[in-house]
Amino acid sequence: MPLSNSQYDSLQREYDSRRISAYHRVKNHKEELYKKEPEILKIDQSIASLSIKHAERLLEGDSSAIVSLKKSISELETKRSALMNNLGIDMSYIEPEFKCPDCRDTGFINGVRCHCFKQASIDLLYQQSELKSALSEENFEHFKYELFPDTPIDGKSPVTPYQAIKNGVIKCRSFIDSFDEKHGNLFIFGPTGVGKTFLSKCVAKELLDKGKSVIYFSAFRLFDVFRENAYNKSSDAQDSYQNIFNCDLLIIDDLGTEVSNSYTTAQLFLCINERILRHKSTVISTNLDLEGLRDTYTERIFSRISKDYDFIRLVGSDLRLKTRQA
Ligand SMILES: [Zn+2]
Numbered sequence: 001m002p003l004s005n006s007q008y009d010s011l012q013r014e015y016d017s018r019r020i021s022a023y024h025r026v027k028n029h030k031e032e033l034y035k036k037e038p039e040i041l042k043i044d045q046s047i048a049s050l051s052i053k054h055a056e057r058l059l060e061g062d063s064s065a066i067v068s069l070k071k072s073i074s075e076l077e078t079k080r081s082a083l084m085n086n087l088g089i090d091m092s093y094i095e096p097e098f099k100c101p102d103c104r105d106t107g108f109i110n111g112v113r114c115h116c117f118k119q120a121s122i123d124l125l126y127q128q129s130e131l132k133s134a135l136s137e138e139n140f141e142h143f144k145y146e147l148f149p150d151t152p153i154d155g156k157s158p159v160t161p162y163q164a165i166k167n168g169v170i171k172c173r174s175f176i177d178s179f180d181e182k183h184g185n186l187f188i189f190g191p192t193g194v195g196k197t198f199l200s201k202c203v204a205k206e207l208l209d210k211g212k213s214v215i216y217f218s219a220f221r222l223f224d225v226f227r228e229n230a231y232n233k234s235s236d237a238q239d240s241y242q243n244i245f246n247c248d249l250l251i252i253d254d255l256g257t258e259v260s261n262s263y264t265t266a267q268l269f270l271c272i273n274e275r276i277l278r279h280k281s282t283v284i285s286t287n288l289d290l291e292g293l294r295d296t297y298t299e300r301i302f303s304r305i306s307k308d309y310d311f312i313r314l315v316g317s318d319l320r321l322k323t324r325q326a
Pocket of ligand 1: 117
């Protein structure tokens with residue numbers, strides 16, 4: 001699934017037009033403002049001509065002229081904000097509003113691709129728009145602890161579903177807070193419908209909001225990508241395959257439900273191992289318990305996960321049935 005040149009160009013065009021409309025809005029707002037208060041137009045014109053002089057003196061190295069020019073500019077700016085204040089208009093009204101203030105919607109920071117562009121390419125590549133819309137509902141703010149009963153579910157486990165999810169949320173929070181320092185990994189396991197996917201989406205949302213690149217895959221889809229990679233050796237396909245190793249966070253949902261063979265299992269080990277070596281975090285959610293993990297995959301996968309992942313065990317019965325009944 002390569003990001004083709006035309007997709008790449010259209011993404012860049014989207015950035016260009018977003019930036020152009022931000023400046024266009026500013027231009028319209030300024031025209032309105034000048035109509036309301038023509039004095040502001042005069043001030044802006046003076047600031048513009050003084051700024052040119054300032055740049056010229058800077059080139060000549062005339063430091064005393066620079067100081068006095070700076071002073072005049074700042075006096076004019078103060079006068080302008082007083083006039084705007086009188087009109088009840090905020091400075092932000094005449095400043096461009098960018099979707100990504102970090103790169104000012106250029107897609108670049110110092111010649112390097114901005115995090116927002118990387119994520120936009122990933123979203124385009126893996127058609128993650130569904131994930132994005134799900135995240136507005138599935139996040140920590142919408143967490144309903146009251147759905148988790150605070151009574152032990154069987155004689156064996158003293159931990160109640162409520163305690164288990166609470167502990168899970170604490171571990172997820174600490175995973176998010178220490179993301180840049182610890183490069184941790186999470187293994188979230190438990191039966192169907194006890195909040196595993198919800199929890200991993202909460203993590204995805206928080207880290208996307210922090211500007212990290214996140215790929216969210218069902219195990220089924222991930223193994224498809226592994227298989228595809230075996231047949232498609234074009235450089236574009238290789239580039240996009242590399243995203244699986246390079247994105248800041250890879251989430252593999254529902255591990256154990258995919259169709260696997262020895263090739264894809266070897267690829268899974270490669271993926272898990274390589275990401276650990278590159279200090280890139282991975283979150284795995286699964287119905288398998290530890291024994292099941294060892295039986296389904298290789299010893300190598302089992303030992304890598306047990307050594308380098310934090311475990312979150314969730315317990316209980318299927319909440320999706322409960323919410324449907326409620
Ligand atoms: Zn950006």
